[in-house]
Amino acid sequence: MKREFVQFRCSVYEKKLLKVKAKKSGLSISEYCRRAAFDDRIIERLSEDQIEAYKLLVKYQNNFKRIGNMFRKRNPKLADEVTQLAKEIREHLLSFKV
DSSP, rough: OOOOOHHHHOOOHHHHHHHHEEEEEEEEOHHHHHHHTOOOOOOOOOHHHHHHHHHHHHHHHHHHHHHHTTTTTTOOHHHHHHHHHHHHHHHHHHHHHO
């Protein structure tokens, strides 16, 4: 239970910036400041557009994997290129998590 009260002074610009950053991470200003002070992870939430892009990349990656598997015996060079493309998409998907 948090019962103690702490205040600090900042400029109007700093307060607005704190509000914006806290909103992007889905936290209150006090929770955002608390996490920043204790060097906890502050994760920015994804916007609706970013979520749609993520879903689209997942779909493309799965489709390219399937295409690579389909052409593995007929055209191994094409299958390798398509598999490499799927791996690159996977790397971009993993960068969303960071």
